[in-house]
Amino acid sequence: MEVSELFRLALIQSSLQWEDPKANRAHFENLIQEAEAPDLILLPEMFSTGFSMQPQNIAEESAGESLQWMQAQARFKNCAISGSLMTKEEGNYYNRLYFVFPDGSYQTYDKRHLFSLxxxxxxxxxxxxxxxVEYKGWRINPQICYDLRFPVWCRNAEDFDLQFFVANWPERRSEAWEALLKARAIENQCYLAGLNRIGEDGNGVYHSGNSAVHDPLGAVLSETQAHVETVEVVELYYSQLQRIRSKFGFLKDRDQFNIL
Incomplete structure (x- = not known):
């Protein structure tokens, strides 16, 4: 597959209506229209409900309304779109990320590290x-929120070019969020994006956003203003990634391991 030199990544930092999928879909539909010519749009973790531990009445089947909505938005904007949803499948509930391609096809990732707190x-x-994910010649690794704290799971053993985290990360731990995003970019020598929500959820937990994008050396390419609803489009360049990896060949010295 031919590699796109320019990759336009859109981060939609927004508040969420508690356990109200219809309202959240409508809100994000308006915000999505503000993203100019994106290749990939990121939505927060559990973007249709907020980070709820009550999926019994609101979790959707894998091909439910929210996924269908994502497919419609991807086709309309002619881009990929990704975010996580509470999903029900064969009697189990999953915090499932969907990566939806412009043609409506999709791949999924179920959150590995579940937030025990x-x-x-x-x-x-x-x-x-x-x-x-292989998209526009870029290799992309999606992750969800708490996964950020586990560098072994996040380690770039697959030579991915972009890693992103969609989150409902509390404001009171925002310093850890910012430090860990930068660390993952540096150690994995990849572009790194963290998209977080803002506002108070149904449990009284407040979120400040602090969404950001880093280059493969950890430098900040974009830092979204805290507490503010924002649609930010960041330009990533494949040749810059290759130049950095060529000059600083740290990945070739990485440890080889298997996760049990």
Missing amino acids: AGEEKVYTPGQQKLI
Whole structure:
């Protein structure tokens, strides 16, 4: 596949209506229109509901309304779109990320590390497989929120070019969010994006956003203003990534390992 030199990444930092998929879809539909010529649009973790531990009445089947909405938006904007949803499948609940291509086809990743401080592991089933998406010649690794704290799982063993995290990361731990995003970019020598929500959720937890994009050396390419609803489009260049990896060949010295 021919590699696109320019990759336009759109981050939509927004508040979420608690456990109200219809309202959230309508809100994001308006925001998506503001993204100019994106290749990929990122939406927050559990963008249709907020980070709820009550999926019994609102979780959707894998091909539910919210996925169908994502497919419609991807076709309309002629770009990929990604975010996670609470999903029900064969009696289990998953915090499932969908990466939807412009033609409506999609790939999925189930959150591996479930947030024990909120009891996520008591409600949802963890994923077991890392996802590497091939899109426009770029190799992309999607992750979800708490995965950010686990560098072994996030390690660039697959030579991916872009890693991103969609999140509902609390404001009170925003310093860790910012430090870990930068660390993942540096150690994995890839473009790194973190897209977080803003506002208070139904449990009284406040989120400040602090969405950001880093280059493969950890330099900040974009830092979204905290607490502000924003549609940010960031330009990534494949040749810049290759120049950095050629000059600083740190990935060739990485450890080889298997995750059990």
